[in-house]
Amino acid sequence: MTDRTSLGGRARRAASLARLGARAGRGLVATRRAERRGDEAAAEAGHEAIAEAVFETLGSMKGAAMKLGQMLAFVDLDVDPATTEIYRSRLNALLDQAPATDTDAIEATIAEQYGAPAEQVFARWDREPLAVASIGQVHTAALPDGTEVALKVQHPGIAEAVQADVQNLTALRGLFRVTHPNLDATALIAEVRERLRDELDYQKEAAYTQAFADRFAGHPAIRVPRVFHDWCRPRVLVTEYVPGRTFEEVLADDDQATRDRFGEIIFRFTFSSLYRFRIFNADPHPGNFIFPPADAARTGPVTFIDFGSARTFSSETRTRLRALHRAVAADAAGDPSGESAVERAMADAGLLPEDRRGIDLERVRRWFAIAYEPLAGDREWTYSRDYARRLISASTDPSQGMEPTLRRLTMPAEYILLNRIQFGVNSLLARLQPTANWQAIMEEIATGGPATTPLGEAERDWLEAVGDLAEHPDAAAPTATG
Numbered sequence: 001m002t003d004r005t006s007l008g009g010r011a012r013r014a015a016s017l018a019r020l021g022a023r024a025g026r027g028l029v030a031t032r033r034a035e036r037r038g039d040e041a042a043a044e045a046g047h048e049a050i051a052e053a054v055f056e057t058l059g060s061m062k063g064a065a066m067k068l069g070q071m072l073a074f075v076d077l078d079v080d081p082a083t084t085e086i087y088r089s090r091l092n093a094l095l096d097q098a099p100a101t102d103t104d105a106i107e108a109t110i111a112e113q114y115g116a117p118a119e120q121v122f123a124r125w126d127r128e129p130l131a132v133a134s135i136g137q138v139h140t141a142a143l144p145d146g147t148e149v150a151l152k153v154q155h156p157g158i159a160e161a162v163q164a165d166v167q168n169l170t171a172l173r174g175l176f177r178v179t180h181p182n183l184d185a186t187a188l189i190a191e192v193r194e195r196l197r198d199e200l201d202y203q204k205e206a207a208y209t210q211a212f213a214d215r216f217a218g219h220p221a222i223r224v225p226r227v228f229h230d231w232c233r234p235r236v237l238v239t240e241y242v243p244g245r246t247f248e249e250v251l252a253d254d255d256q257a258t259r260d261r262f263g264e265i266i267f268r269f270t271f272s273s274l275y276r277f278r279i280f281n282a283d284p285h286p287g288n289f290i291f292p293p294a295d296a297a298r299t300g301p302v303t304f305i306d307f308g309s310a311r312t313f314s315s316e317t318r319t320r321l322r323a324l325h326r327a328v329a330a331d332a333a334g335d336p337s338g339e340s341a342v343e344r345a346m347a348d349a350g351l352l353p354e355d356r357r358g359i360d361l362e363r364v365r366r367w368f369a370i371a372y373e374p375l376a377g378d379r380e381w382t383y384s385r386d387y388a389r390r391l392i393s394a395s396t397d398p399s400q401g402m403e404p405t406l407r408r409l410t411m412p413a414e415y416i417l418l419n420r421i422q423f424g425v426n427s428l429l430a431r432l433q434p435t436a437n438w439q440a441i442m443e444e445i446a447t448g449g450p451a452t453t454p455l456g457e458a459e460r461d462w463l464e465a466v467g468d469l470a471e472h473p474d475a476a477a478p479t480a481t482g
Helices: 010-036 040-061 063-074 081-095 103-114 158-179 185-199 202-215 247-253 256-277 315-332 338-348 361-371 385-396 403-408 413-432 438-447 454-466
Strands: 136-142 148-154 236-240 279-281 302-304 310-312
Touching: 010 040, 040 081, 103 136, 103 148, 103 236, 202 236, 202 256, 202 279, 202 310, 247 256, 247 413, 256 279, 256 302, 256 315, 256 413, 256 438, 256 454, 279 413, 315 338, 315 361, 315 438, 338 361, 361 385, 361 403, 385 413
Parallel strands: none
Antiparallel strands: 136 148, 148 236, 279 310
């Protein structure tokens, strides 16, 4: 359990991060020595010790520190494959097994938010947490009418901890050099800061969760839990409880055909959100999915949760994004007009500065060819970790030659958020390794093309029943209730 009442002030949290960085540095020196003398057992033990220290420190600190560990856990970066799984397996625990906040402290927050103890507010209150996240801790309970719900309660002192962390995260640069040597740490830290400020607003998250639930209501393969707005509070989010399996359980237990199905569902959710409803979740990671039980894996829906980093965007942006997709696909297919089409689409999207000197468009086209490789052909294609690493390497590794040019591109805020989705979803699908004709599925979603899979046929019937909501008045940005 963590501190009962406080996550610590800036100085204390800075000291924790500094100690972690120093410990990781010393551990790395020892493991490198073991590797040089051929002592594989000692080297492996050294990496495991570093990973354990990261888990314990970042998990107990919560806030931006823990969010950083979660991101490092699931994004496939250009790292030494011999040590990748050691760090991934331990950091994955930060998604749902991090050290919990003392339940007495959580109950104090509930009493403060509702004006009564948890046992009096709910018909049943489960003291054992279901999951622990960077901002909140999830407990199950029952409403007075017997409805089973999940309560996400903010960790006591988390707002102050986040403010402290945004000043302190640079202390972990040394750790990044251990686990992710080619990572742009400055960009990652900036992303963590922005994301966590949004995730502190539970009223906003409730509104976005409701928006997704409304849009996907009745979908044959996608489920978003109901929000109980009357029970929500500024520091407590109350939603329908959905039992199921984790991402890691699916990887361990399910065959490839089932993983193919789940991969297609995740793909459809991501791009249906973008192209049909102009709304998206900018924080895809393995802890945001609840998979159906093994006996329903071939038919049951995937449940999507955690919309603290959701956004909406304009129909104009959607049109420009689609034009860029089409131009890159044409270029990859060898269309003679592809080069000019990509440049024109980039300019329309606001990605090219007025002064284009120093921008090597040939390198930009090569980067886009990698980024849109899954969609650039009418063929079966398999997501893989090799592909996810190639994309990250092309984007961040100076030795690839693309990174300096990419940095010169202008990047509207909406596209920065979309890039988060792309890298995150690529990494998720790379672990499931699903195979499909992704271009055909994208055409189906973005342009109303013919259904090409059983899921597509079921989704087509659903769309016919509910109507196309993409231009419906309620597709505007959701607003907080209560």
